[in-house]
Amino acid sequence: MAGTVIVGAGHAGAQTAFSLRAEGYRGPITLLSAEERSPYQRPPLSKGYLAALRRRETDADDLINLHPVASYAEQDIALRLGSPVSEIDRHARRVHTTTGKAYGYDHLVLATGARARTLPFTTPRSERVRFFRTRHDAAAIAALTADASRVAVVGGGFVGLEAASVLAAAGAEVTVIEAAARPMGRGMSPVMAEYLLARHRARGVEVRAATRISAIVEDGGRLTIATGQDTTGPVDLVIVGVGVLPNDELAQKSGLETQDGIVVDSSLRTTRDPRVYAVGDCARFPSPFASAASVRLESVQNATEQGRHIAKSIATGTVSAYERLPWFWTEQCGLRVQMAGLVEPADECVVSGDPGQGAFSVLAFRDGRLAAVESLGRPRDHALARRLLADPAGWPEHGVLHGAGYDLSALRTAVISPATNTVDG
Numbered sequence: 113m114a115g116t117v118i119v120g121a122g123h124a125g126a127q128t129a130f131s132l133r134a135e136g137y138r139g140p141i142t143l144l145s146a147e148e149r150s151p152y153q154r155p156p157l158s159k160g161y162l163a164a165l166r167r168r169e170t171d172a173d174d175l176i177n178l179h180p181v182a183s184y185a186e187q188d189i190a191l192r193l194g195s196p197v198s199e200i201d202r203h204a205r206r207v208h209t210t211t212g213k214a215y216g217y218d219h220l221v222l223a224t225g226a227r228a229r230t231l232p233f234t235t236p237r238s239e240r241v242r243f244f245r246t247r248h249d250a251a252a253i254a255a256l257t258a259d260a261s262r263v264a265v266v267g268g269g270f271v272g273l274e275a276a277s278v279l280a281a282a283g284a285e286v287t288v289i290e291a292a293a294r295p296m297g298r299g300m301s302p303v304m305a306e307y308l309l310a311r312h313r314a315r316g317v318e319v320r321a322a323t324r325i326s327a328i329v330e331d332g333g334r335l336t337i338a339t340g341q342d343t344t345g346p347v348d349l350v351i352v353g354v355g356v357l358p359n360d361e362l363a364q365k366s367g368l369e370t371q372d373g374i375v376v377d378s379s380l381r382t383t384r385d386p387r388v389y390a391v392g393d394c395a396r397f398p399s400p401f402a403s404a405a406s407v408r409l410e411s412v413q414n415a416t417e418q419g420r421h422i423a424k425s426i427a428t429g430t431v432s433a434y435e436r437l438p439w440f441w442t443e444q445c446g447l448r449v450q451m452a453g454l455v456e457p458a459d460e461c462v463v464s465g466d467p468g469q470g471a472f473s474v475l476a477f478r479d480g481r482l483a484a485v486e487s488l489g490r491p492r493d494h495a496l497a498r499r500l501l502a503d504p505a506g507w508p509e510h511g512v513l514h515g516a517g518y519d520l521s522a523l524r525t526a527v528i529s530p531a532t533n534t535v536d537g
């Protein structure tokens with residue numbers, strides 16, 4: 113038995129390996145990682161880890177370990193660090209690494225994640241122009257901001273704004289430059305995004321929306337950013353957070369279908385080879401929670417739950433559709449926003465609660481039904497939303513919520529049976 117080979121040891125790959133064992137899989141498991149360090153979590157990189165590094169806390173790495181290092185051996189998972197896979201021979205069912213090793217497989221799991229998208233022009237070859245994806249990026253940003261008083265963040269997505277929040281709190285003068293009309297336009301309602309942006313501005317962060325940058329120029333170690341209209345700077349550091357690109361070239365090269373991600377069916381198997389699966393940031397899959405025919409999601413919940421799903425498929429030999437509600441979170445300006453479901457631009461949004469009190473939810477309705485909920489200071493709403501939205505066929509009607517004063521807890525008896533009268537966090 114050749115066993116299961118997993119390419120990529122981020123949240124998705126590591127979860128797949130541990131879940132295979134939890135599901136009783138007895139075959140060999142090989143987890144191949146391009147990175148040199150044992151698998152780690154990415155969300156803290158732009159939040160607590162960055163803040164801890166800036167405070168020079170020596171135990172900051174404790175914040176990001178994904179699993180205890182010893183647990184891989186304990187679970188008989190062969191973790192091979194520094195082993196980028198360069199080729200998949202699907203005919204021979206074998207992968208090859210750049211280090212000259214080959215590993216045969218019965219099942220192959222592609223969990224190659226994503227990488228930071230670059231800007232559409234040449235940027236200075238300076239350590240002071242940084243992308244944000246890895247722990248090295250976080251460490252470099254922390255080191256470079258130790259004496260950097262002025263920072264520009266190019267891209268107003270979650271990662272860029274989280275970093276802006278940490279650096280502004282540490283005393284840096286931060287400007288965020290976003291090409292779209294509104295930062296966080298992808299994946300967050302206008303109401304919630306505006307609320308957070310007002311908090312950033314109140315803390316001294318300058319947010320420039322609808323501003324497309326055309327060049328970054330370095331002069332004597334300081335950087336100036338040119339836009340269509342004017343310039344920003346000079347600044348000491350530019351953090352570029354303009355989204356990610358899926359690592360799907362390996363799959364494409366081996367003849368698998370790719371389209372902004374590795375295309376899989378509803379059971380997360382690649383469309384051209386039932387022995388090959390794709391999970392996490394690199395996978396494009398059909399989701400009943402989105403209007404589009406397929407989506408690629410970038411979240412820890414998506415990566416770990418997809419890992420669990422295919423581990424069960426491989427271990428038990430059963431094939432079933434992956435239909436888990438997507439949920440996310442972000443932390444900015446000392447606030448935590450929790451999101452259940454996927455907010456889409458055409459959704460009708462209704463606010464429940466009082467933004468003035470710093471506790472409210474945004475209810476997003478699609479085709480007359482509740483499709484997504486964002487909550488700030490209302491963890492109970494988030495927990496309820498995850499139950500209410502879990503099955504798209506049962507999404508509550510707008511009229512029902514209107515009748516309940518848009519109070520999710522008024523619907524709880526409908527979704528939580530007295531026998532299991534609990535909600536998870």
Ligand SMILES: Cc1cc2nc3c(=O)[nH]c(=O)nc-3n(C[C@H](O)[C@H](O)[C@H](O)COP(=O)(O)OP(=O)(O)OC[C@H]3O[C@@H](n4cnc5c(N)ncnc54)[C@H](O)[C@@H]3O)c2cc1C
Pocket residue numbers: 119120121122123124125144145146147153154155156157158195196197198223224225226227244245246271359362391392393394409410411412413415439440441442443
């Ligand atoms: C700074 C930051 C903050 C974030 N914050 C949040 C958050 O608050 N909440 C949230 O839900 N999500 C957050 N995310 C997103 C989340 O971290 C990702 O969705 C998640 O890491 C995806 O896991 P993954 O395993 O699919 O991919 P990755 O974490 O990208 O892991 C893929 C791994 O595969 C390796 N690899 C690639 N190609 C090969 C190859 N050919 N051979 C071997 N190995 C290979 C890569 O080096 C990498 O180690 C954040 C991301 C970043 C960067």
